[in-house]
Amino acid sequence: DAGVTQSPTHLIKTRGQQVTLRCSPKSGHDTVSWYQQALGQGPQFIFQYYEEEERQRGNFPDRFSGHQFPNYSSELNVNALLLGDSALYLCASRDIRASSYEQYFGPGTRLTVT
Amino acid sequence: DQQVKQNSPSLSVQEGRISILNCDYTNSMFDYFLWYKKYPAEGPTFLISISSIKDKNEDGRFTVFLNKSAKHLSLHIVPSQPGDSAVYFCAATLRETSGSRLTFGEGTQLTVNP
Structure with missing residues (x-):
């Protein structure tokens, strides 16, 4: 049973560029959330997707957008990259019908903006 | 506004002893x-x-305690093992x-020494 997978593993971009990160949820999961983890900090919630719609959003600018596909996989897009966007981007999934609220995380994509 | 705080960036314990990791929160709605x-x-x-609705939950070597009036929770690991060395997030x-x-929270680096 494959867990949450993310691609790419690492990415280096230049300021002002755009980036797309990808996530496949754990089998049987229908909800995907994205988090940004800066060095030495805990993960910060970006947004959550369910039924192909953004359902909740954290305190991130509109440069951060996403998408969920019919197979529940998801993309995170960041436009006009800033140096401060350098971080580990984590995708997490869960079954929205589950009685427990644990989320399963992927290994993350390390984004470096130069 | 840091709604969940882990005030100890690091903790070092001997193998076989108890590890206690602490976490405080400010949002009473959690x-x-x-x-x-x-x-x-x-x-x-x-x-x-x-x-x-609970104040304690146990799973093997791991026990979590919740004190709602103090808005405080803790994770106890007994006995601690070298493989437990990791960053712990509440x-x-x-x-x-x-x-x-x-x-x-920001995380606590636990080091278990053999």
Whole structure:
């Protein structure tokens, strides 16, 4: 049973560029959330997707957008990259019908903006 | 506004002894709490959770205690093992939001010495 997978593993971009990160949820999961983890900090919630719609959003600018596909996989897009966007981007999934609220995380994509 | 705080950046204990990791929160609306463990180059792994209707939950060597009046939770690991060395994050969520938005603390680096 494959867990949450993310691609790419690492990415280096230049300021002002755009980036797309990808996530496949754990089998049987229908909800995907994205988090940004800066060095030495805990993960910060970006947004959550369910039924192909953004359902909740954290305190991130509109440069951060996403998408969920019919197979529940998801993309995170960041436009006009800033140096401060350098971080580990984590995708997490869960079954929205589950009685427990644990989320399963992927290994993350390390984004470096130069 | 840091709603979940882990005031100890690091903790070092001897193998076989008890590890106690602490977490405080400010938002009294939080009603579900989780602990995650993170190794380098991996995503966070779920450890144990507790609902606000309980004050203790146990799973093997891991026990989580919740003191709602103090807005404080702690994770006890007994006995500690070298393989437990990792960064531990506490997280909180609201069940009314389907628990998909986790608010994390900054993490505590646990080192278990053989």
